[in-house]
Amino acid sequence: MNNFLELDKKAKTLAIHYLRTEAELLTVLIEMRQRRVFPQLNCSGIFDYCERVLHLSKAQSFYFKSVAEASEKVPELKAAVTQGQLSLSQARRIVPVLTAENHQHWIEQAKTLSQTSLEKEVAAANPNARPKEKIKPVARQISELKVPIDDETEKNLLALKDILSQKFGRPASLADVVCFAAKTTREKFDPMEKAKRAKSVSLGNTAEQGRHPIAAAIKHEVIRRDGNQCTYVGSDGVRCSQRRWLHLHHIKEVAKGGTNTADNLRLACFQHHQAHHDNRIALNNPPGATSETY
Ligand SMILES: [Zn+2]
Ligand SMILES: [Zn+2]
Structure with a gap:
């Protein structure tokens, strides 16, 4: 055979x-x-x-x-x-x-x-079934992005392909479009990027007493200092990794004379902020922070 x-x-x-x-x-x-x-x-x-x-x-x-x-x-x-x-x-x-x-x-x-x-x-x-979003590694430092999009998004992406081809002076791929859109959106909206661009302010105790809106410059200062991340540190020494649903918490309450200075403010995620005010947890200093930082 x-x-x-x-x-x-x-x-x-x-x-x-x-x-x-x-x-x-x-x-x-x-x-x-x-x-x-x-x-x-x-x-x-x-x-x-x-x-x-x-x-x-x-x-x-x-x-x-x-x-x-x-x-x-x-x-x-x-x-x-x-x-x-x-x-x-x-x-x-x-x-x-x-x-x-x-x-x-x-x-x-x-x-x-x-x-x-x-x-x-x-x-x-099964028209309601939407494919799941997925980022799958395919090679060293290269991943494949799979995501369901509607007709409008498809049009936007194709229009951006033309716009970026013109801008770059070479044919732009969909990967170029996603890369560029992600980068420019982040530069525009990422609180950490905004805080980096904002001018540094002094952390002095000059703010007025009573409840006032927190100045943008102060917000930027706090976001920059806290790394745009919840500052709660658990008893195991691990800091909360949450970068969404962040609140600005007054260490000394406004009602007790606390002011809107950066040193009286810290970032806490919604859950830890609420838990703190329910007296369930203390908002400890994150690792590496000195008592002067807060
Ligand atoms: Zn609070
Ligand atoms: Zn948290």
């Missing part, structure tokens, strides 16, 4: 074993889930177990999880996999649209359609 035919035969035999093993693993995982085995193994569920214990890829762990979950509602899906009618990969594609009523139709579609056609059919039947 020709060598290539032997290899072909071997590959086909292995593929049959591979798919059978996949189906058997699915059966075992479903049983483990039904018998609540995962908590006893310190795993939160099928995904966690497949990834951490079985060392399967994230994607494959997710397929097992979603097909197992769908099989609880539609046992015919598990049957189609264990009887060798569908591979795990085909089964997981119809999970988003599968119901007890329509399973016959979708299992049939999954058996007969190509991967692309099946994905199109599922997307058409």
